[in-house]
Amino acid sequence: METAGFIIVLGCKKCGKCDGVCETGALTHVDGIAMVDHEKCNLCMQCVKVCPNKALVYLD
Numbered sequence: 001m002e003t004a005g006f007i008i009v010l011g012c013k014k015c016g017k018c019d020g021v022c023e024t025g026a027l028t029h030v031d032g033i034a035m036v037d038h039e040k041c042n043l044c045m046q047c048v049k050v051c052p053n054k055a056l057v058y059l060d
């Protein structure tokens, strides 16, 4: 059985640095705050790498 985790958003600073890095459409912004759709996220970690504020956190 697959044991994939998911990305959570903690303390997004609305900097916009993660805009456009998500290729699956899982990462969107509401009033500037990042949100992740776990159904679409493939755990590529691009958003985690690009966030300068460590606001995107992988939990397994």
Ligand code: SF4
Pocket (backbone or CB within 6 Å): 007, 021, 022, 023, 024, 025, 026, 027, 036, 040, 041, 042, 043, 044, 045, 046, 047, 048
């Ligand atoms: S881990 Fe990848 S697929 Fe998931 S939200 Fe971040 S950039 Fe998108």
Ligand code: SF4
Pocket (backbone or CB within 6 Å): 011, 012, 013, 014, 015, 016, 017, 018, 019, 032, 033, 034, 050, 051, 052, 053, 054, 055, 056
């Ligand atoms: S890069 Fe990080 S702090 Fe900036 S908008 Fe994205 S999640 Fe928020």
